[in-house]
Amino acid sequence: MQHQPIISTQNYTALPDSKVLQRLCKALAVLDAINSPDVEYRYHTYDAAWDQGEEFFEMNDGEGDQMQVLFREDGCAINGYADGLEQPDKARLTRGLPEVFDEFIFGEPVSSIGTTFCLWFTSRYGWQTGLLENEEDGSEDLLYIFDDQPQTYVDWATEYFDEDETKQAINPDTVARIYQGEVLTKGMVLSIVDKVEDWLQLESDLQVIGYPYDFS
Numbered sequence: 001m002q003h004q005p006i007i008s009t010q011n012y013t014a015l016p017d018s019k020v021l022q023r024l025c026k027a028l029a030v031l032d033a034i035n036s037p038d039v040e041y042r043y044h045t046y047d048a049a050w051d052q053g054e055e056f057f058e059m060n061d062g063e064g065d066q067m068q069v070l071f072r073e074d075g076c077a078i079n080g081y082a083d084g085l086e087q088p089d090k091a092r093l094t095r096g097l098p099e100v101f102d103e104f105i106f107g108e109p110v111s112s113i114g115t116t117f118c119l120w121f122t123s124r125y126g127w128q129t130g131l132l133e134n135e136e137d138g139s140e141d142l143l144y145i146f147d148d149q150p151q152t153y154v155d156w157a158t159e160y161f162d163e164d165e166t167k168q169a170i171n172p173d174t175v176a177r178i179y180q181g182e183v184l185t186k187g188m189v190l191s192i193v194d195k196v197e198d199w200l201q202l203e204s205d206l207q208v209i210g211y212p213y214d215f216s
Contacts, residue, residue, distance in 0.1 A: 006140055006144070007139075007140070007143040007144055007146060007147060008137075008139040008140040008143060009117045009119065009129050009132055009137055009139040010132075010135060010139075012119055012127045012128075012129060013126075013127060014147070015119070015121075015127055015143070015146055016146065016148050017121065017126070018071065018075050018076045018121040018123075020148060021069070021071075021076060021121075021146060022055070022057075022071045022076065023179070023180075023181050024146060024148055024179060025044070025046055025057035025069060025071075026046050026048075026057075026181070026209055026210065026211050027153075027175075027178045027179045027181070027211075028043075028044040028046075028057075028059075028145065028153065029042075029044045029045050029046035029057065029209045029211075030046075030178055030184065030205075030206065030209055030211050031044075031153060031157065031175065031178060031192070032044045032045070032157075033202060033205040033206070033209070034189055034192050034193055034196075034202065035157055035161045035170075035192065035193060036161065037196075037197060037198060037201060037202075039205075041062075043059055043060065043061060043062075043160070044057070044058070044059055045057070045058050045060075046058075046208070046209045046210070047208060047209075048208065048209060048210025049208075049210070050070070053072060053073060054070055054071065054072055054104075055070075055071040055210070056068065056069070056070055056071070057069040057071070059142065059145070063083065064081075064083025064084070065081065065082055065083050065138065065141070065142060066080075066081045066113050067079065067080045067081070067142045067143075068104075068109070068110055068113070070101065070104040072100060074100065074122060074123065075098070075120065075121045075122040075123060076120065076121050077097070077098075077101040077104055077105060077118070077119070077120040077121075078117075078118065078119045078120070078143075079104070079105055079110045079113070079115055079117075079118055080115070080116055080117040080118070080119075080137070080138060080139055080142050080143070081113050081114040081115055081116050081138070082116045082117075082137065082138020082139075082141065082142065085116045085134075085136060085137065085138055086116075086134070087114055087115060087116055088115075088116070088132075088133040088134055088137070089133065090106075090115055090118075092130055092131040092133065093115060093117070093118050093129075093130045093131065093132075093133070094118050094130045095130035095131050096128060096130055097118070097120055097130065098120060098122060101120055105118060116137045116138050116139075117129070117137040117138060117139040118130065119139075148179065150172050150175040150176040150179050151172055151175075153175055153179075154170050154172045154175055157170055158170060168193070168194055170192050171191040171192060173191075174188050174191045174192055175192075181211075181212075183212045183213060183214050184206065184211060184212065184213040184214070184215075185213070185214055185215070186199075186215050189202070199215060203215065
């Protein structure tokens with residue numbers, strides 16, 4: 001069995017490139033929207049109209065750990081905050097950060113949340129990070145979901161969402177199709193959850209995420 005490389009600020013080359021990561025972040029938000037009609041209980045959310053030319057992904061575990069990703073045509077930036085860890089000098093942590101990401105990393109909501117690690121991607125240089133002061137920055141615990149392996153989401157969601165043991169198992173093949181950005185159909189949705197109480201709400205969620213669907 002081939003093991004996936006551990007993703008962290010010490011091994012950020014294991015991250016997919018910006019375009020693949022963007023597709024993956026949308027998929028995570030879609031899957032959470034299907035699994036949890038109530039946005040309050042979702043870990044992963046995505047806003048395709050965050051700002052002009054910018055899209056925004058957030059992971060929030062509701063217990064203090066958070067991760068935000070800003071996507072632009074020319075790359076992306078990741079801010080991570082692991083609750084309980086000491087925050088390093090942000091100026092050193094972001095040394096070399098492209099100016100186009102300054103407003104995101106130093107503005108709101110990131111500024112109020114905090115930063116224990118920061119990474120960014122440009123087409124010219126790939127993934128980069130600033131000066132690392134501490135290996136224990138929480139990145140390994142937060143970035144692992146970005147390994148682009150559908151089973152990683154299935155394992156996480158099965159533990160998080162499936163409190164009812166009678167609930168059907170999440171179909172990994174459907175997760176893989178959503179990871180590839182395939183048009184979402186009712187059949188695909190129903191291979192993940194038993195039923196959908198409000199299809200219009202799901203459509204609205206998908207529009208916010210900017211994910212293609214056809215429920216006809």
